Amino acid sequence: xxxxxxxxxxxxxxxxxxxxxxxxxxxxxxxxxxxxxxxxxxxxxxxxxxxxxxxxxxxxxxxxxxxxxxxxxxxxxxxxxxxxxxxxxxxxxxxxxxxxxxxxxxxxxxxxxxxxxxxxxxxxxxxxxxxxxxxxxxxxxxxxxxxxxxxxxxxxxxxxxxxxxxxxxxxxxxxxxxxxxxxxxxxxxxxxxxxxxxxxxxxxxxxxxxxxxxxxxxxxxxxxxxxxxxxxxxxxxxxxxx
Ligand code: F6R
Numbered sequence: 621x622x623x624x625x626x627x628x629x630x631x632x633x634x635x636x637x638x639x640x641x642x643x644x645x646x647x648x649x650x651x652x653x654x655x656x657x658x659x660x661x662x663x664x665x666x667x668x669x670x671x672x673x674x675x676x677x678x679x680x681x682x683x684x685x686x687x688x689x690x691x692x693x694x695x696x697x698x699x700x701x702x703x704x705x706x707x708x709x710x711x712x713x714x715x716x717x718x719x720x721x722x723x724x725x726x727x728x729x730x731x732x733x734x735x736x737x738x739x740x741x742x743x744x745x746x747x748x749x750x751x752x753x754x755x756x757x758x759x760x761x762x763x764x765x766x767x768x769x770x771x772x773x774x775x776x777x778x779x780x781x782x783x784x785x786x787x788x789x790x791x792x793x794x795x796x797x798x799x800x801x802x803x804x805x806x807x808x809x810x811x812x813x814x815x816x817x818x819x820x821x822x823x824x825x826x827x828x829x830x831x832x833x834x835x836x837x838x839x840x841x842x843x844x845x846x847x848x849x850x851x852x853x854x855x856x857x858x859x860x861x862x
Contacts, residue, residue: 633662
């Protein structure tokens, strides 16, 4: 595991974009595993700038997103499809047919999870998976549990996640209670993983994830077992690490 300590969020975003750029340049038809949330927004902005400057070409890139709220249509402004479209896809030359996000409007969880697992499998797996870190240690929407869930599944969101995400909705009652998420085994099968973390409020959970026991109670702790993880985190997020 390599840990890059950055000065601040901007610096984190630039360095994370360097890792993704290197992937796209060395393998133009790579499969990127993408995350939503506030942490990668700056990274995506950097990628857009590099595309606009002519330094990056996404025409052959394929993508799979980690997760999607169950029950939100694509055009809902809080759906993860909408997030990806507005924060990245619309401003780069990725072919939208090559982008994949779980279908939040499929009510049959088994059917949708099975479909999504097959999509990822048919792409030959993920070359570079980008991850943010939840305050409770979640990655994707893999919440603290008794066991690591392996493949795409439908999760009941925890109160802490609903609380953290309610800022994006009119009220906590409007936050969907379930989501589809890629499972831990799929995340761990990515050839390379890039974990981006920013802010003092993530310092304790980042320390637990990187240095604590490997347990499904801290889902990100499983990353300690992956042999190609790059952590790009700012000083504030790394402030509790020795
Ligand atoms: C989003 C995702 C989540 C976020 C995590 C951190 O697709 O998978 O695991 O990465 O909740 O979110 P932010 O970056 O908003 O702190």
